[in-house]
Amino acid sequence: MSSLWRVADVVSSSLETETSRTIGLRVDGLTGNLAGQHIDIRLTADDGYTAVRSYSVATAGMDEIMEITVDELANGEVSPYLVRDLALGDQLEIRGPVGGWFVWRPTNMNPVQLIAGGSGIVPLMSMIRAHEASENPSPFRLLYSLKSPEAGFYREELLMLSRESPKLTVDYVYTRKAPPDWKTAPKRLTAEVLLASILSADPAPDTFICGQTVFVETVAEWLVQAGYPAASIKTERFGGTGGTQ
Numbered sequence: 592m593s594s595l596w597r598v599a600d601v602v603s604s605s606l607e608t609e610t611s612r613t614i615g616l617r618v619d620g621l622t623g624n625l626a627g628q629h630i631d632i633r634l635t636a637d638d639g640y641t642a643v644r645s646y647s648v649a650t651a652g653m654d655e656i657m658e659i660t661v662d663e664l665a666n667g668e669v670s671p672y673l674v675r676d677l678a679l680g681d682q683l684e685i686r687g688p689v690g691g692w693f694v695w696r697p698t699n700m701n702p703v704q705l706i707a708g709g710s711g712i713v714p715l716m717s718m719i720r721a722h723e724a725s726e727n728p729s730p731f732r733l734l735y736s737l738k739s740p741e742a743g744f745y746r747e748e749l750l751m752l753s754r755e756s757p758k759l760t761v762d763y764v765y766t767r768k769a770p771p772d773w774k775t776a777p778k779r780l781t782a783e784v785l786l787a788s789i790l791s792a793d794p795a796p797d798t799f800i801c802g803q804t805v806f807v808e809t810v811a812e813w814l815v816q817a818g819y820p821a822a823s824i825k826t827e828r829f830g831g832t833g834g835t836q
């Protein structure tokens with residue numbers, strides 16, 4: 592982890608949804624991050640005013656390029672610029688990667704349950720990618736709660752992994768709009784649906800939950816009530832609709 596502010600070059604950029612963008616950053620001398628870590632980004636206006644926001648890193652390992660996925664907040668100070676105006680070749684001030692608690696390491700052989708609400712998928716995608724790239728055979732299972740199919744991040748990659756990876760199971764819950772051939776009508780996640788869509792408490796999986804504050808706190812409470820050890824549940828939350836941003 593670095594506490595210093597560094598200059599990052601924007602080397603890639605692609606839309607994830609109508610309101611979100613994945614941005615690739617490269618910093619001289621900085622290679623890689625732990626799965627689940629985040630970076631801070633600082634923007635400075637012409638009058639000297641600064642705004643700092645935290646964004647989860649979607650990549651993991653020793654890659655020279657770190658990717659973040661930013662979801663635009665309607666009244667945000669930072670996210671609209673990153674999603675709408677940032678261009679290839681631009682530079683950003685960043686600090687990090689940061690974090691050592693909400694992380695997954697390839698040496699961890701426990702089964703893992705990931706639970707994401709909306710853009711909370713970003714640090715969990717970092718864990719999925721790190722797991723796929725490792726020789727760790729432990730099972731991973733992802734439950735992804737979305738307002739609609741169009742709101743999902745990393746759709747093609749998750750579809751490919753759900754079909755081809757022997758180490759990953761992917762489940763979805765749609766709260767407002769479901770795909771045309773979906774077996775159930777869209778509705779909010781319930782404790783019953785949750786428990787039917789995740790690894791059981793018996794193997795005591797390491798559980799990572801990320802999303803809006805109410806979502807995270809509610810899911811964590813349901814898990815504890817169902818007998819999942821509180822010590823095995825790690826959470827990361829945000830107050831708006833933009834990931835840990």
